[in-house]
Amino acid sequence: MRQKACPTPKTELGDVTVRAGEGVLVPLAAANRDERAFPEPDRLDVGRPGRRHLAFGFGVHQCLGQPLARLELQIALTGIVRRLPGLRIGVPAGELSFRHIMAVFGLFHLPVVW
Ligand code: HEM
Structure with missing residues (x-):
């Protein structure tokens, strides 16, 4: 059985061309x-207006x-x-270790003091 031709064989995503059948992660x-x-983006600002x-x-x-x-x-x-209004990180930020090998990003430990 012949497959139908894809109506959109390629599309542009930013400056990258994505061809039919290719995945985007x-x-x-x-x-x-x-x-x-x-x-x-690296500054913690809980009052950011951006909701996108x-x-x-x-x-x-x-x-x-x-x-x-x-x-x-x-x-x-x-x-x-x-x-705990005085709550803060208990070690220099450079000493924190992050999980990089999973879909959900996070810290292994977060020592705090207050
Ligand atoms: C801060 C907390 C959370 C974050 C950052 C989060 C993040 C996400 C993300 C990014 C997805 C989409 C995954 C994908 O595209 O494949 C997702 C899906 C989902 N989340 Fe959450 N989630 C959180 C909390 C929760 C909670 C509390 C529940 C349930 C009580 C929940 C239930 C689900 C379910 C059932 C899906 C699958 C939806 C689907 O595939 O149709 N999540 N979550």
Whole structure:
């Protein structure tokens, strides 16, 4: 049986050409650090107006638990800041070790003092 020709044999994504049949893997953490979309992306700013981040994915597989996750974070972070206003990282930032080999980025340990 003959396959139908793909109606869009290639498409341009930024300055890259993606051909029919090729896959695109989007590293969400890197996308959220794109300074063309988010000024000073490495600065923690919980009051950022930008809401176009990809932390919960995008499209049909966008995180189903995001309303719960947002609520949990709002409650937990507000509680921590209220109860421990002097909370800070307990070691120089360069000593923190990050997990790089998994889909969910994070720290192995986060020593804190207050
Ligand atoms: C800060 C916390 C969370 C983050 C950053 C997060 C992030 C994500 C991301 C990026 C995806 C998309 C993965 C993909 O495109 O394949 C996803 C999917 C999903 N998340 Fe979350 N998530 C969080 C919390 C939760 C919670 C609390 C629940 C459930 C109670 C949950 C349930 C799901 C489910 C079921 C999917 C799959 C949706 C689908 O494939 O249609 N997530 N999440």
